[in-house]
Amino acid sequence: MSIAEFDVIARYFIQDFPKRADVILGIGDDAALSSVPEGMQLAIAIDTLVEGVHFPKNTSPEDIGYKALAVNLSDMAAMGAMPAWFTLALTCRKTDEVWLTGFSQGLLELAQTHEMSLIGGDTTCGPLTVTIQVTGFVPPDSALQRDGAQSGDGIYVTGTLGDAGLGLASIQKRVTLPCSARQFVESRLNRPTPRLVEGQALRGIASSAIDISDGLLADLGHILSASGTGASLQLDCLPLSKTLCELKPLERAWLMALSAGDDYELCFTVPPNRVVALQKALPIRSYTRIGTIEAANGLRCLDANGRLFVPEKTGYQHFN
């Protein structure tokens, strides 16, 4: 089967995506045209997923489409931004209508949830690679950055950590789980929930924020390094799902939560004088305090008895 490039874009990607009033010209010309609400700044994020690197070869096209957008929306969430439009650069081996339909459906599902327009695209022939760039809006001087953490700030995360790591282990048959547990953790891996509501609520409250893509230690490490601070973590405070808690020994669950990555929860810091505002802004069950920013450099993980715990692995790195 052979379809011209233009047809691929038109057939699978133009229809059904939300039409926003601020998009003047969408897919189909040399560039898209859009307008920006007066007084808003732009937040721009780009992320690539490569087959065999960011997702296993047997991942469903629906999950690939969903996740490729989700990881970028997670970046918007980490900035406190409101996503508006996205562009898609899709490289795949051949024109497989069943695959493209599934991919488009996964992408569409999340785009519809967040009223996002697909405004541009490029389809090329080659090894399966999906790059999405999202543009969002944020009021001036209110974006959540990585460099604002100060000694004494509490360290918080949304949701639970480590489930996606267990999901990957399940897909790779490194662990065997009961059916419902397997479905839960694989969905956490393939269908992460971008914490957009939480990120926007944290504007004016959090002193710093990041999303957890490479693992808590690695990503919190970026906050510490950008802010010039250190931190201590209380491992027994780490929010773990019931499924992950059933792993024995507990250290293995901690390692998943600290290092496995792909959770796409937010990690953020809040100064003591903004804690009441935090409690008003977000439901208490949607976040957990896990530690404290400290002046001394380095990241210390402490168990329930205050003993130092040294994790084996500090997060996913490309190019190894």
Added chain:
Amino acid sequence: MSIAEFDVIARYFIQDFPKRADVILGIGDDAALSSVPEGMQLAIAIDTLVEGVHFPKNTSPEDIGYKALAVNLSDMAAMGAMPAWFTLALTCRKTDEVWLTGFSQGLLELAQTHEMSLIGGDTTCGPLTVTIQVTGFVPPDSALQRDGAQSGDGIYVTGTLGDAGLGLASIQKRVTLPCSARQFVESRLNRPTPRLVEGQALRGIASSAIDISDGLLADLGHILSASGTGASLQLDCLPLSKTLCELKPLERAWLMALSAGDDYELCFTVPPNRVVALQKALPIRSYTRIGTIEAANGLRCLDANGRLFVPEKTGYQHFN
């Protein structure tokens, strides 16, 4: 050798790129932040180059970096937009410092020429693929689109056509050329000049525009299809470089000019009552009239005697 992802971005891509006043936060956080000049609309284009598809495997990293940005700037030119920032998603097999340095230099050279900031990036491990998204500004209601051509408008192109096709033939050793001719056509292939000055000058003058990436017939075909018109081309008016003219027979040069693609010249249409404005806006040597938009659908190529010429091939298509 192994460098963490963050270091790759920081070492090769943050330094030296122009810093623009409208970029509030560049590379290094979850998203970049920027502001938009009041009253301006955004033009957004994205393009991917894949090794072995869009450039031969032995292409120098400098040329890959240059061209990956050039093809996107060409899209800005075709809209009449002023480029401002870009993001880069780079997928490559391993961290090769020599390669990355060269790639970065090619990219930087063109970014400096056009005062563009690199505001975001993602580096991933996999088969060599370069995706760039460019954002530019355009005054409201003035962008050049594909759908405005009307019967009676003249059809014009900038520069000369077909050189890049001959450059590819030279690189692939399908033709043997004298040294200076070889350098010229290979440079036209690897270092196309985005026609930004021309595109911006054509705002308010051209009724439609597109850049020639897939070959004149294919790209002019997009204008015709979007505008609901046809056209006739005078083949003896096609602007050919001296190097391409020396090809025998002439039909082969025409085929290169019509179908080979990768020229990144602009094709545009101008209504009769805007021709004087065109002559004032651009030097007469920078463009050539090659045909006329007609009401009857279809694209007719005529030789000097008015005889119909039917080209063998109508442009590059992916997924064949």
